Amino acid sequence: MSGTGREEALRARYGAEAPLDIAWNEVIAGLLAHRTVRAFRPDPLPAGALEALVAAAQSAPSSSNLQTWSVVAVEDEAAKRRLSEVARGQRHVVEAPLVLVWLADLSRLGAIGRDRAQPTDGLAYLEMLMVGVVDAALAAQNATVALESLGLGSVYIGALRNDPEAVAELLGLPPNVLAVFGHCVGWPDPQRPAAVKPRLPQDVVLHRGRYDPSLAQGPIAAYDAAMTAFQAGQRMPEVGWSGAALERVRVPGSLSGRDRLRAILERRGFGLK
């Protein structure tokens, strides 16, 4: 397997020193080249692309094969506009030809149980929300790998959780179904190219044998510097990482309304016991 591009890929991904002796092939090169695409050409997806994405998503592992997820494919202009409003006006939600909404779906098993007059009391537990959220995320990530292999790009929209009830009303979601995140999909606009965003040094997230709770300040500072350089190159505010990240969790109001998520889920039928 060729090492072509490995050093450059690692430098882009880590913005600094990186483990340069990693195993390498074309698939891994593709994964490391991931970038968040927020600028799309208006062209529609090629025929068979949506179906390929969903087949890839269904090929991801599912907890006990319960398949507690669904996805809604949104292409209608007015619907995309409404989703964009929930996401505080993010323009790419309208611009992307396709918006997938990935759902943690406990309603399907509930409906099968009702049809057969069998109890499904286990669905009312926080554990089952976790199962649905994990299932949906694994599925979505396989779809992302598939779409990037076709030359398409995408961005996840966690901001749909700013107002899950508005999303549920728009998409006709039954109780016990949560829109975990949206997913804008389309052809990247070559006029507005995206870049690979640096991540934390690998030693910060990879623990060997046991979790190392000591926070290595040196690596965090180095990563702040790498992110500041990245932001400068992208003409973004040069805020680094740690300060901006702390701002996102400073107070309940920093969560853009998502501090209401538990109450909303309870209203939407999730037991969360």
Add this chain to the structure above:
Amino acid sequence: MSGTGREEALRARYGAEAPLDIAWNEVIAGLLAHRTVRAFRPDPLPAGALEALVAAAQSAPSSSNLQTWSVVAVEDEAAKRRLSEVARGQRHVVEAPLVLVWLADLSRLGAIGRDRAQPTDGLAYLEMLMVGVVDAALAAQNATVALESLGLGSVYIGALRNDPEAVAELLGLPPNVLAVFGHCVGWPDPQRPAAVKPRLPQDVVLHRGRYDPSLAQGPIAAYDAAMTAFQAGQRMPEVGWSGAALERVRVPGSLSGRDRLRAILERRGFGLK
């Protein structure tokens, strides 16, 4: 792009009729060929494989780039044995040369906040557990794609949530860190090959424009038949899907102890507000 193997891949994945005009390339073929591997050769991973998996994982999207996940790589025999006990004796947890434990990690941001005497009150909300769980799942799935591209195989172990406190003690996890699932990784044993497991018909999980709450009984029955055929081929109990799935959520006791997850998370420092 070649259509070689597309029909066979779709037939294996859906066990029946399938959308046969999906977009196709080598990456999508690889994703559709996923199979859960529970039988491993004892051989260790190749050099640089773990680091490649983690680099791929870090290349997955992360909510607001908060990177609220970590992973522990477990290779020690005694530690794997203890993890296997938590997972009700699943033998592959001991047999696999590497067990990754994927963590929703809110402790890192908490620690940075403490170091800088800045509040992190937003961490105490259910929303942030969701962020950590989604981040960890997206990362893990990229690792799965990477490891399969190297010829390795794997299986996720949700059963670590049977006893998160035992896992936390074993791995030294600080408060506000949850082991979302384990992940056995190794070389598939060719003597005990795994098969592609059929999934629900695509129309059952893919909704166009709006969620369709009507449960199509025909497709569920067809899928039960496909799963029964799969189980027969694998010499597994021929129980189909829907009945077995309902059994997993019948009563709180069906959750293998995971009905205690909320109480455990609260004890482990998660606010869950």
